[in-house]
Amino acid sequence: MNLPTTFEDLIAEANSLELYKKLVLQLNKDFLYANIDLDFDDDILPSSLKLILHETVYKLVQEKFTDYLNLLYIIDVPEHQIKALDGTDTLEMSEKVAFLILKREWQKVWFRHKYS
Numbered sequence: 001m002n003l004p005t006t007f008e009d010l011i012a013e014a015n016s017l018e019l020y021k022k023l024v025l026q027l028n029k030d031f032l033y034a035n036i037d038l039d040f041d042d043d044i045l046p047s048s049l050k051l052i053l054h055e056t057v058y059k060l061v062q063e064k065f066t067d068y069l070n071l072l073y074i075i076d077v078p079e080h081q082i083k084a085l086d087g088t089d090t091l092e093m094s095e096k097v098a099f100l101i102l103k104r105e106w107q108k109v110w111f112r113h114k115y116s
Contacts, residue, residue, distance in 0.1 A: 001110060003103055010099075010106055011046040019109050024049065026105045034071040036060070053101065058094035072097075077104050 004010035014020040024040050031038045038056055040049060060068035077100050085093050
């Protein structure tokens, strides 16, 4: 599996395989497990998804760092990818973390689709 390198590529691939709604459902499921009050509508626009996810990650980093770490653990974002990010600009870093979250969630959805 070649992971998408941009948000647009990820969304295009999810739409082409008709798995976008499953990606949103997977996000909702993992946010619920992490006890974070965020529930995306099934038919949310990709641009809104990206914006709200980025905003949520930013707030978690700033205000609830333990919840942020718990979310990364539950979603299973690779630790080395998080450590590789430059943390000097929190806004930019949270955007990259939001994409890492989406990529990991996409992996889960794709593998479940491919091998079920």
